[in-house]
Amino acid sequence: MKRIGFLSFGHWSASQHSHTRSAADVLHQSIDLAVAAEELGADGAYFRVHHFANQLSSPFPLLAAVGARTSRIEIGTGIIDMRYENPLYMAEDAGSADLISGGRLQLGISRGSPEQVIDGYRYFGYNPASGSDDADMARQHTSVFLDVLRGEGFAEPNPNPMFPNPPGLLRIEPHSPTLRERIWWGAGTRKTAEWAAEQGMNLMSSTLLGENTGVPFHQLQAEQIERFRKTWAEAGHAHAPRVSVSRSVFPIVDERDRAYFGGGSDSRDQLWSIDGQQALFGKSYAAEPDRLVAQLAADEAITAADTLLLTIPNQLGVDYCAHVLDALLTHVAPALGWR
16 A cells, blocks of 8 residues: 545534534635645545535635645545536646646546436536437546647637737647546446546546445455456556545544444445445444554455545544544554555
């Protein structure tokens, strides 16, 4: 395991127990947590994107702000739903955020997860073409996005522009030259992982897989990673791929941890039904550090990945989430080969 970061879903609620009562709370605390994570030595700050929910939605202002407040940590998403995105405008936003951060953006994108509303992308002005579905539309948006990130001109210049144009066709600006290699696809199946490898995108695999073969979650995810890397090698891409998995991991080192998560040591994989399909949800880990080391070392997907993203309980506040990160980085991660 080379890198460890956090993944925040950015929830807020009016509950008296929540440290995030508003969107403003979540945005400011997300920046503060990224700063704290960098100071603790973590490698990444990642944020989930949801629409029509009390969660983080438009990621690029937040990513730019984190980039301006930090200097080393990777900054990413896990993931952006491409059904909702204008790929050209997104390329401008992503290029800007990446340049502000000095080239630290790690952008996770995908078809998206089950929504809060029915066909929410239609309210954003997007409808699948005749004979296709929303997954096809997400891939079409992704294809355009990846293409324009290459930085090649495609737009016919105005012969009478307000400002002088460079020669030839024009490209999206601002352009970040290496961002294309730092795009990740959130794959929920083995087949979509193979597709991501064919497209030259890194693999981001979460705690939910949209298929069930009867084997434990971590083994199915490890097979997904193996297929991704095999397909990547066959595709002949020039650079090496990266693979991340996300887990809920809570080292129990004090009474706060025991009060919050002391009953989670018997967590198991869960079988869900999503959109009429079986889906496998991975278990959470909560135990004393020595037990966590043994449990995580037996997780075949964590062993196979190069990056581990820790899903953090953001509504418990910056201080507690930083405590969870610190406990894992100090008491668990070194025994698993980190650093």
